[in-house]
Amino acid sequence: MTERKCTVLFQPSGRRGQVEAGKTVLQAAQDLGVVLESVCGGEGACGKCKVRLEEGLFDRESLRSQKSHLSDFRPEESEAISEAERVRGYRLACLATLQGDVQIYVPEETRGKSQIIRKDARDVAIQLDPGVKTYPLRLPPPTLHESLGDFERLLRGLSACGLKDLSIAHSALQRLPDSLRAGNWEVTAFVWMDQLILDVQPGTVEDYYGVAVDIGTTTVAAYLCNLRSGQLVAADSIMNPQVIYGEDVMARITYAMMNAPEGLTRMRKAITAGLNGLIHSLTTSSHVLRDHIFEMTVVGNTAMHHIFLGINPKHLGSSPFPPAIHHSLDRKARDLGIWIHPEANVHILPVEAGFVGADNVGVLICETPYQRDEIALIIDVGTNGELVLGNRRRVASSSCATGPALEGAHLQFGMRAAPGAIERVRIDPKTFHVRYKVIGLEQWSDQVPPAQIQARGICGSGVIEAVAEMFMAGILDKTGRILETPSSPRLRNTGKGPAFVIAEAGETAIGQDITISVPDVRAVQLAKGALYSGAKIMMKTLGVERLDKVVLAGGFGSYIDPLRAMILGMFPDCNLKNVTSVGNAAGDGARIALLDRKKRAEADEIARKVEYVELTICPDFAAEFAEAMHFPHMVDEFPSLAPFLNPGD
């Protein structure tokens, strides 16, 4: 009997997949990596796993007729779900089972984590071929006439699976005699890269996990994946705890130099503890044992890479800026102080150059410009901006200091993409009326009572939109000055000059206006100017006249709006339909390398091939940069923007 499959789409995450009919919505969510609150563990007792069956893609009739593609409403559900909620389609995910295709909305309070992840399942085709594989074995016990050693007995079993010349991790060998006998000679072997037995556990173990990590200068993101299914189980991010030692890469390098040798040790301990905390929260929320995490992949810029590995980054800070190593590395988790399975491998992706790190390699293996014909510009927006330009014939990379403004940090009301962050902004050019969206609230600000909005700050994507909209509304001039002529009650004059109010005090959780001030605009100008001029110089270097495609990467949990990024002048002109925003491509690259070992070899190869362009030694750089600080003359420089702008603007 073949099982019938239902298509299930979860909102607002957009996670979608095929799940067997008869499974509960909670099971479906687990299968698709959507984390729901469930205190009682699926017993129908806690009422925390409330979800809403949405009318929508599949069958508009069903909800109205009370005959939905979910099992009938059960009396137990009414303890948690009011009649009013029931009519609107609310159900308990642990009790409602699938009987057809459904679209399920997961309300904020039901989502299992405080951090909102938008793009935790971006569709990048990954062939599941993890570094660690499991082998269930049934071995013949030893006899007096055949008293082969335990390890050799295991090898014989594994050689039947086509594995040769294996060695065994020490703790696995220490436990081997007991594991074999505890499982009555039926065990599961965990083998890394067809060469090293990491563990042998009694009985049959199915699920095992890996974690992919992107160590950014400001934000650290981690993705917990099921290595059996390839599913993303949970994702989360934290502020890099090293920020107290310096806002950007150069500040951290300087800190290590000025405080040798403890400075490096302190920063290394900070990131290690931060990662361990992040892994702890991922495993706790998803009920995964830390010891079941058998591999970790890591990307990060070269300085973060060095500090994480305990390599003094000081030589990165002085000409000619050579990294300690370009090659990818495989290290034991325990040797790095990472609290996952102690024998787990940590694969650190290769480094391209002193200022183009493993994070950019992550972007490359995710976006694969080297496999395509069209000329792509990939901009990875972070505290350090990294640029890639090229196609299958030639790929070059460069790096420029942008500061953390485009990550929402280091601004007066900046914050990372977390609940309460303003991520979208619209300004009416006639009335200067402002609408915005905060993370964690589905509606725009003008659709809910002000007291419900509870805005806490502005994240990177919100800053870009706010500044672009201010420019389009004529609140900013092309030099970045806030014009005091538009008579708007939203203009405030602070001690540091004029500021424009995005969220008024009554709409915020912080009890004061959230504004964009002149220094904020200046920080955005510096960042976008650096990216734009870097892209221009790379185009000259490679003899590229026009971009076929622009990819905006960077950030965790929030996407950059392509139109407004182009209005700001973050990158040279490109047909807007070929400008895409992909979120944290570096983190996606780490995840790809986690799930598909072949991509590691591809990463090693492309890291060697990509040409590094040192922008600071290009004679044009200073002039290009100064010019790029201004906001663009729109149609003149950016013909692609014409359809989107008011005539005559």
Next chain:
Amino acid sequence: MTERKCTVLFQPSGRRGQVEAGKTVLQAAQDLGVVLESVCGGEGACGKCKVRLEEGLFDRESLRSQKSHLSDFRPEESEAISEAERVRGYRLACLATLQGDVQIYVPEETRGKSQIIRKDARDVAIQLDPGVKTYPLRLPPPTLHESLGDFERLLRGLSACGLKDLSIAHSALQRLPDSLRAGNWEVTAFVWMDQLILDVQPGTVEDYYGVAVDIGTTTVAAYLCNLRSGQLVAADSIMNPQVIYGEDVMARITYAMMNAPEGLTRMRKAITAGLNGLIHSLTTSSHVLRDHIFEMTVVGNTAMHHIFLGINPKHLGSSPFPPAIHHSLDRKARDLGIWIHPEANVHILPVEAGFVGADNVGVLICETPYQRDEIALIIDVGTNGELVLGNRRRVASSSCATGPALEGAHLQFGMRAAPGAIERVRIDPKTFHVRYKVIGLEQWSDQVPPAQIQARGICGSGVIEAVAEMFMAGILDKTGRILETPSSPRLRNTGKGPAFVIAEAGETAIGQDITISVPDVRAVQLAKGALYSGAKIMMKTLGVERLDKVVLAGGFGSYIDPLRAMILGMFPDCNLKNVTSVGNAAGDGARIALLDRKKRAEADEIARKVEYVELTICPDFAAEFAEAMHFPHMVDEFPSLAPFLNPGD
């Protein structure tokens, strides 16, 4: 100008080699691995390094004519050396320089260690090809136009030495940027097995070291070797600190079982601490830094092997006795808690079977019976006796419990081979007069005043000789009873029956007679009976009628006398000129594997090939063993002994 070399022979160690003329005797001793007392570090101030130029092999005339092959006697020497000593050839090793071939006697008080090592430089042909090799490199510094990473720059240098696909140990990578710059781009790389860079040190480093270890049930021996020259720098042994948990292998296994899991941990910690102490004393006495030890090889029986590695040995204690692993292992020193260079490799030799361990593999690669035509029986005498029988066509091994008697332990006056131990015994069959030799004293007991002898006990070789001599003198009958008929003042009647005095109270450091009692004889009978019957069963199993060769191995610092071992009946008849005593062949095997990496592959191969004979399941074993307990009828069973015995005996 070529340097003139002198041949130097040190006695009583027998260390010999070529040393440049003009070097001091102290330097020559260091070069040849002879450790002398030298408190002042070669300044001519302490007078501790007194040695004697012997007349002898080289030039009998020189000493008499006061024109020796050493530099002239210097006035400073007379502070430590009396005129009487000067005439007898005494010199200070730190002031006398070489001018020709010499034989130097090192008096007991000048020898640098409390443990006497007889066979620390047994001539086994070793081709020096260590696992770790050094590569001095001069690298071009990076420039803005060529800012290759530090590791890749190092690889480029090493690829010119023919090394490819190298990886680097983590601590070496962490220090690499600073090491390269501290050495102004001239460094020495330490590479393990042409695959892993263990360390990179600034400048040119010449000497580096390795340590070979034999973990016996009762005795643990360690050999510190210079890996550049292959020289043995120092050797020492300790009592295995695990003896407090059990005298033999089965007792230790039982202890681990009855005290799980702490029992294993306690025994592991004991041996690790013991080895660290032994390494500390070796490095201290020879002025070698622990961090300059880059490799360690380990042999030991299977139980010692398991406990050292932290593997529960309990399954070794119950049928069918499979070991956890047969394969050789390579582990990081730091992962095993061994205090040498933290990235140093520890190579553990392979295991043959549950009761034939890596120590026997050490014996095999040292004696190489598998490369020879003659049928050899190799007996490794320890707390567990191991037997090897065969030649190039077929090699078999077996194991039998002998107890520690033949190592000088567990007897009333037993001790290990250390200063004060009686190692040789002669009994006049007519007068019952006893002469003996103690370790640390060149003369026999009847050549020095009794008060100078300071005997402290009897070591393994002394026990074998005492019992054999007692039998030959008619003090013992063939069942092992002490006959009270021979009227000798040396017979004592103790509470536990009669005992025979070897050293009288006035000759000892312990203030009481050192005797051989009936229980002592019984322990020797059990041990030799187990060895003899084991050898007989193996001969039957392999269809061997007569032995071409017998090799007596085992012990540290003292040799078993072949004649007296045969008189005791430790092994079946063999032409006595083909019976040799080789000392600690297992330790020599560890040393060979340390110095010649090709022997490791040979060890892996022979460990797989050798057939294991389980003696206890042979139906004849009990009967053979009972019979072998008796002392032999000499000429009947042992025609080879005829020429050595008194006619009519």
